[in-house]
Amino acid sequence: MAPSAHGQITVPVVGAERLCRVLVAVSVxxxxxxxxxxxxxxxxxxxxxxxxxxxxANAGADPVVNNAHLVAYVVACFLLPIGAxxxxxxxxxRSPWLxxxxxxxxxxxxxxxxxxxxLDDLARTMALLPDDGRYADLYSRFETGPVMTLFLLVYVIGHLVAYVLLGVALDRARAVPRWSAWCLVVSSPVTMAxxxxxxxxxxxxGIAGLALLFVGSLPAARAILRRP
Structure with a gap:
């Protein structure tokens, strides 16, 4: 870093760009x-x-394992949109529209x-309360209400179609090895299956589909870091 004409500290553009690439690669x-x-x-x-x-199911789950699943999901919530x-x-x-x-x-x-x-955290919380069966109807109504139904539809259609298009786009752009691109493409139908x-x-x-998504993302993250 070097002082500017006004005496302020400026960060080199190259360093800032490198930081952005690392953050995006980590998200991918x-x-x-x-x-x-x-x-x-x-x-x-x-x-x-x-x-x-x-x-x-939440009441019968190991509390440590259930909490770990929520932590992993919370981290994923922040990283997945950036990665996409x-x-x-x-x-x-090379493939701007796709x-x-x-x-x-x-x-x-x-x-x-x-x-x-x-919603997963809500189920876990209800399972910890006395006489958890009383909350079943409330949970079902909330889960199937119009807001959560809309969220679910946008989530399912959006991210599953996205990786098909992104995989094809990466293959056309030759940005990653062909096997990597097709891991992304195939991950969606396998997950849905x-x-x-x-x-x-x-x-x-379903887990196999997510594993394909993860494996296919590895060369993409490397390409982001090494891109000129």
Whole structure:
């Protein structure tokens, strides 16, 4: 750093740019990692509107593990939108439209994840209260209300479509290895399959989709750091 003509300390542009790149690269990797860790530690996922089952699952969960899942999700809430924007910026030069649409969908799609994480915390809190069964109807009504339903739809459609577009954009831009780009593309349908296949294999198929997202993000983070 050097003093300016007015005696103020100025930060070199190169240093500031480097800091931004590091923060974006950390978000590109850290967001999916936090999402993966939080989902792996999540109590068994229940059907939407099944308040009693959700509260019971939280009551039966290990408190340390359940708290760890919430911490991981909270960290992911901050990093995932930045990471999506970073992927869009990485692909923008050679695939501007796909990168722009994918980046916007990613940011908008991840913003409601904070509300969904708060819903998880609400279930955990209700499970700790005496006679937790009394709160099941309240939880179900809140979870299926218009606000949370809107948040859920924006979250599901936004972030799943975003990674398909971003993966294709990165592949076209040749910003990452082809396998990395296609890990991002495939992660969305695999994640969705965990919720729609018979038996809802979220803990296996769904987690596999999130693992693909994390693995595919690693070369992208490296490319952001090394980009001229």
């Amino acid at each position: 990797v850290g967001g999916p990692l936090g999402y993966l860790a939080g989902s792996a530690l999540h109590p068994p996922v229940q059907e939407i509107g099944a308040g009693q089952l959700t509260i019971s 924007a970073g992927l869009g910026h990485l692909a923008f030069r 990168a722009t649409v994918g980046g916007i969908l990613g940011v908008v799609g991840w913003l409601p994840f904070a509300a969904l994480t708060a 965990g919720f729609v296949l018979p038996g809802r294999p979220v803990s296996t198929v």
